[in-house]
Amino acid sequence: MAGVFSYESSELDWCEDNYKHSEHVVEYFNTMSSLFFFVISPIMLYLLHPYARERNLAIHLVWIMMIFVGLFSAYFHMTLSFMGQMLDELSILWVLAVGYALWFPRKLFPSFVKDRATFSRLVLAITIISTLTSFVKPTVNAYALNCFGLHLLYTLLVEMRCCTDRKALRLAKLSVGLWVLAISCWISDRFACSFWQKLNFCYLHGFWHILIVIAVAYGSTLIAYLDANNEIPYSLPGLQYWPCEKWAVGLPHIVLKGTTKTRKRC
Numbered sequence: 001m002a003g004v005f006s007y008e009s010s011e012l013d014w015c016e017d018n019y020k021h022s023e024h025v026v027e028y029f030n031t032m033s034s035l036f037f038f039v040i041s042p043i044m045l046y047l048l049h050p051y052a053r054e055r056n057l058a059i060h061l062v063w064i065m066m067i068f069v070g071l072f073s074a075y076f077h078m079t080l081s082f083m084g085q086m087l088d089e090l091s092i093l094w095v096l097a098v099g100y101a102l103w104f105p106r107k108l109f110p111s112f113v114k115d116r117a118t119f120s121r122l123v124l125a126i127t128i129i130s131t132l133t134s135f136v137k138p139t140v141n142a143y144a145l146n147c148f149g150l151h152l153l154y155t156l157l158v159e160m161r162c163c164t165d166r167k168a169l170r171l172a173k174l175s176v177g178l179w180v181l182a183i184s185c186w187i188s189d190r191f192a193c194s195f196w197q198k199l200n201f202c203y204l205h206g207f208w209h210i211l212i213v214i215a216v217a218y219g220s221t222l223i224a225y226l227d228a229n230n231e232i233p234y235s236l237p238g239l240q241y242w243p244c245e246k247w248a249v250g251l252p253h254i255v256l257k258g259t260t261k262t263r264k265r266c
């Protein structure tokens with residue numbers, strides 16, 4: 001049992017040189033870049049609060065769980081232990097599950113699913129089964145998780161097909177662009193390590209950490225915005241960027257322009 005906690009007990013080893021900067025931290029840059037989750041998550045929790053209060057406070061679970069994803073990712077890269085790997089991957093699986101249960105568009109539910117409560121129970125059952133099967137062949141978990149990423153992208157494209165909202169379209173392009181950049185770093189670190197070692201630049205997995213958190217911030221806000229338009233249209237949701245709207249860069253969030261009066265009337 002103690003073996004699963006021991007350093008380098010995971011079959012995974014990323015391109016960054018081990019113990020290069022510290023004798024206690026196996027992959028230093030990969031560990032430090034995981035801390036970026038701690039910067040973005042509290043800001044997103046704060047920015048999404050007005051929307052979550054109106055729609056469902058459970059929405060906060062997504063960014064609370066992202067803090068744990070960052071924590072487990074840092075622990076994994078610090079030790080490259082089997083326990084670190086499983087915590088890292090399972091926390092991603094569960095945050096995806098919460099996201100699907102809360103935000104997956106009703107019109108795309110399978111025909112036998114009547115409401116969101118039933119859909120959430122289905123997601124829970126699939127997630128429990130996936131959690132158990134993830135121990136059978138742990139090396140395939142990361143690829144399976146990326147398939148969810150692809151499905152998310154597909155869902156977004158279906159949702160955006162008829163969208164004419166300029167701000168939403170721009171956010172969709174940014175989210176997809178960031179995801180493509182992030183996944184290219186992940187794949188390149190995995191499969192082209194010897195090339196990057198020749199260039200003495202083995203930090204692509206760390207860049208993946210930074211890019212994927214921003215992609216999730218952009219992508220999940222867009223999904224939340226589409227959800228707000230469907231589920232709480234009376235609140236007149238709009239998209240803005242923090243810290244400064246004029247830049248149209250920074251972190252996106254949802255503003256509810258409907259006054260209390262408007263909401264009561266609807």
Ligand SMILES: CCCCCCCC/C=C\CCCCCCCC(=O)N[C@@H](CO)[C@H](O)/C=C/CCCCCCCCCCCCC
Nearest residue numbers: 073096099100103104142145146149175176179215216219
């Ligand atoms: C309608 C559905 C809404 C879902 C909302 C999405 C909620 C957030 C989802 C995922 C969080 C991703 C966190 C990434 C953590 C990175 C930690 C890490 O690097 N782990 C690696 C090992 O160190 C491991 O190999 C990585 C495995 C791959 C994980 C792939 C996750 C899929 C991410 C999908 C993000 C989509 C962004 C939006 C695109 C438009």
Ligand SMILES: [Ca+2]
Nearest residue numbers: 013014015016
């Ligand atoms: Ca390594």
Ligand SMILES: [Zn+2]
Nearest residue numbers: 030073205209
């Ligand atoms: Zn990682």
